Amino acid sequence: MKKVVAVVRLERFGEVRESLEKEGFQGMTVTPTSGAGAEKGVTLCFRGRHFQEPFVPRVKLEIVAPDMDIPKIAEVICDAAKTGRIGDGRIFVEPVEEVIRIRDGKRGEDVIAPGRLGEIPRKVGVEVEALEYEIA
Template structure:
């Protein structure tokens, strides 16, 4: 099993969620986060004063999938989150040793 953690633009969340649902992926955790990468923030003006917003709002999706579904899910996220501009986000992939469904006690892939 694999954990996919995707940090994407907030405005792309609905597109990504819908595309994942079409692929049969419904379970996910979504968190509002702030961060920066190559984009290094943006310069804005407010009432004549310039300032830098260096921690930009993003959304973090966390999805656990069977290893066989990994590439399909990653490609779906990329296709639907990409704008082509700096700040589109990142995807992190890690191994998941086990999953336990609290309600039933099921373990492993059955618990996903």
């Protein structure tokens, strides 16, 4: 089990989310964030005075998945978030020790990739959610 943390451009985030969903990864945590990398922030202007803002706005998304899915997720994010310019962001992969589902206290990989490991039939989008609630 691993966690993929990706920091991507605001304007690429929509595409990243859609491509991940197409591949069957719709569970994620998303945070609006800001940060600095090789690019030197942005310059704001107020009444003729210029302000150097050290950070640029970005989106951080976190996905926890079984080890076997990690390369695919990383590849999908890379393809969708890439513009080729400085400031495209980073992907970090971290180990995850344990996952517990709050609803029923279940542990393990079943909890993070229910469809993949055969708990519920795989479907994409809203229908999956509706189905999950029915079963629960």
